[in-house]
Amino acid sequence: MVKSEKLWLKNHLCDGRYMRKIDNKMNTADYNEAVLKLLKKANGYISGENIAKKLNISRAGVWKHVEKLKKEGFSIKSSPGKGYLLLSAPDKLIPAEIKDGLATSTMGQTIYYYKETESTNLIAKKLAMEGTPDGSIVVAEEQTKGRGRLARKWISPSCKNILMSVILFPKIQPPRIFSTTMLASLAIVKGIEQTTGLKAMIKWPNDIYINWKKTAGILTEFNAQQDMVSYVVIGIGINVNFDPATYPEIKDISTSLFKELGQKVSRVNLLQSILEEMEKGYLLINQGNFSEIHSQWNRYSLVNNMPVEIRSFDTVEKGVAESVNLDGSLNLRDQQGKIKKIICGDLSLRFRR
Amino acid sequence: MVKSEKLWLKNHLCDGRYMRKIDNKMNTADYNEAVLKLLKKANGYISGENIAKKLNISRAGVWKHVEKLKKEGFSIKSSPGKGYLLLSAPDKLIPAEIKDGLATSTMGQTIYYYKETESTNLIAKKLAMEGTPDGSIVVAEEQTKGRGRLARKWISPSCKNILMSVILFPKIQPPRIFSTTMLASLAIVKGIEQTTGLKAMIKWPNDIYINWKKTAGILTEFNAQQDMVSYVVIGIGINVNFDPATYPEIKDISTSLFKELGQKVSRVNLLQSILEEMEKGYLLINQGNFSEIHSQWNRYSLVNNMPVEIRSFDTVEKGVAESVNLDGSLNLRDQQGKIKKIICGDLSLRFRR
Structure with a gap:
């Protein structure tokens, strides 16, 4: 990889960690990510030769990674003379x-x-x-x-x-x-x-x-x-x-x-x-x-100041959920007006409406 | 295994779980344990034939387990005509x-x-x-x-x-x-x-x-x-x-x-x-x-009512350790007589003598 390409990668790939991997040795997943980034960045066709040069791999290597991306659900068009075009990305969390x-x-x-x-x-x-x-x-x-x-x-x-x-x-x-x-x-x-x-x-x-x-x-x-x-x-x-x-x-x-x-x-x-x-x-x-x-x-708390029921295995407590403490416990004001600290434990909370 | 032997095992081997294993299929470690128990129980020589009969295995099998026990550090004497004698057990936590x-x-x-x-x-x-x-x-x-x-x-x-x-x-x-x-x-x-x-x-x-x-x-x-x-x-x-x-x-x-x-x-x-x-x-x-x-x-608490120093990264607190709470925190009475609750955290405690 020549110096200008390294600089390009530094500018175009997302972070330092990524850069280090390229400097050492990229694995297959890294190359897939890099090829995908180039396809997205291209905003149109990008030639296999161009990708190969930027990632310092062979054109057959580029083809291999494009095939992998297709298997993951990316729709990529290949056109002789023009190269590769990213049509759509799958809604996968890859x-x-x-x-x-x-x-x-x-x-x-x-x-x-x-x-x-x-x-x-x-x-x-x-x-x-x-x-x-x-x-x-x-x-x-x-x-x-x-x-x-x-x-x-x-x-x-x-x-x-x-x-x-x-x-x-x-x-x-x-x-x-x-x-x-x-x-x-x-x-x-x-x-x-x-x-x-x-x-x-x-x-x-x-x-x-x-x-x-x-x-x-x-x-x-x-x-x-x-x-x-x-x-x-x-x-x-x-x-x-x-x-x-x-x-x-x-x-x-x-x-x-x-x-x-x-x-x-x-x-x-x-x-x-x-x-x-x-x-x-x-x-x-x-x-x-x-x-x-x-x-x-x-x-964002839904329970604060709401009338609720706290259900445990065999008991039901009614009251108003005043607030939640930093330790995760809930301050429940019961019907006698007394505050009780509820630890979540084995219970569920229902709103009284 | 005949009924009388099962009864014998029930009386001589330690617990129900063990019994179940014998009823199903004992593995090598179980047989080692069983042979060892018989050797200990014997309080003198016990013949290979006797062990073999009790565990429903061959005499060659008995010999194999005795050899395994020897490798684990047990000293076992074999004498023709008399059988096996447990001389000493290793101080190992097997x-x-x-x-x-x-x-x-x-x-x-x-x-x-x-x-x-x-x-x-x-x-x-x-x-x-x-x-x-x-x-x-x-x-x-x-x-x-x-x-x-x-x-x-x-x-x-x-x-x-x-x-x-x-x-x-x-x-x-x-x-x-x-x-x-x-x-x-x-x-x-x-x-x-x-x-x-x-x-x-x-x-x-x-x-x-x-x-x-x-x-x-x-x-x-x-x-x-x-x-x-x-x-x-x-x-x-x-x-x-x-x-x-x-x-x-x-x-x-x-x-x-x-x-x-x-x-x-x-x-x-x-x-x-x-x-x-x-x-x-x-x-x-x-x-x-x-x-x-x-x-x-x-x-059994050594610290209760003792003058101590609580050392954290960069601070030293002196006081008397009054008691330890169920949550693991220590009540330290400081030199002004105030009680401070110390959570163990990143600190060490030394006695002042």
Whole structure:
């Protein structure tokens, strides 16, 4: 690779990490990403020779990577004499698509992509133990054992929604762990607003609602010593282009962005927005600015000042949810006017309307 | 296997789980354990024919298992016409030895044994994720990457000490996690007292001291969701037959049971006592009886009412350690008489004498 090409790559490929890989040795996935970037950048035809020269590979190599991209769902026209033309990108959450234009320095810079997996949180926990970079994400098009809180099943047909786990290594103590759930909730709400204009709200402790129906859920798991969190895995499931009406068990309580908006949403754009918002919030946490996260979260809280029922295994408590504390507990004012601190635990919250 | 033999096994082999294995299909390790039990039980010579008949295997099979036991360090004499005689058992923490006479129903009933491993906690965390039974233990004769709290190195030459991790699945919330460290500390102190008569004390948060020197350390790691602990791994390192005087970096601050007692201690007996005490304490935790664990722990607490220094990265706080709370925090009365709650975090505690 000559100096001018290196400079070109530095200007045209997204980040320093990427650059380092090219300087050392790119693997197949890297080349796929690089070829895709050139096709997008071209805004029209680009010759195989041109691509080959820019990436310092053979024209047969270019052809091989174009074929791989086609298999991933990209529609690419090849025309003798003109070269290659990118017609359309698939709505898949493949790393090359997520990274293209992603304005973060850590969040989502390392991506593990699965067409199908048991559970992204399970994979993420293993990766965390093995020491993957801070902000790595695991993305799946479909989960065979997806679970929400209280081990509830999470329904999601293939390639319709966002199913991912984010791996963080925050320097916080276990009592601060709820700040990471708050961070994720905030990023989802803001990401949805930026991408669709829809107004989403956070239902304590870890759900996202639009028009009183569930749109997204979060499952935070963490590993810690007595006094120090080692890693946090935040599992996120968002109903995007999925129609919950086709599933009787959730049709009355769930919605999706597609259903609320009346049109399909780009999962890639939404995911990028969420990752960018998460990076901002994570910075606050790492600065120890928990109160900023907390006060932002409260602005989107659906429960604050609402009459609610808290259902445990065999008891029902009624009251008004006054506010949520930074540790994740809810202040419930009961019918006698006494404030009770509710830890989320094995309970569910319903609005009294 | 005929009925009378089954009855014999039921009477002579230790527990129901074991019995089930024999009824199904015993593996090599099970047969080794069974042969060893018969050799121990014999209290003199036992013929190969006798063993073969009792275990329903061939005499060549018996010989094979005896050879395996010899390789594990058991001294077994074979005499034509008389059979086999167990002369001595190795002081190794092999499962057959630990289980022989172990009076627990869960704790230590599943054992993973390593002659050498990076870290028993690392293995234990992986096993916990894969769903090993509650109370499983990982035992190693030597660790290449043994660590204590604050990532401090844990020195332990091969086959001298106890290095193990206990895997628990308690139904507790994260703020209760310190009760599991308390449980382990109590079991170690009681186990040492029962086995050696030595009086050990607990130095907050997670060390065991004898005569003002460190004898054991505990490293509790856990995995949780916001409101529910998924698993706990309790790493335990105990200086048993090791002489810390040979290591300049720890010789002034550490001791061992051997050094305090003036004679070697059976690691197997000590480990069995600890597992039995842990089972009792774990029952209390699972009954939600945290206050019993807490009050027992306080009886052995070395810091209570002692003048101490709490050293953080760059600060030193002096005061009197009044007591330790159930959540693991320490109440420090400072020189102005004010009580300050200290979370263990990145600090160390020294006694002022």
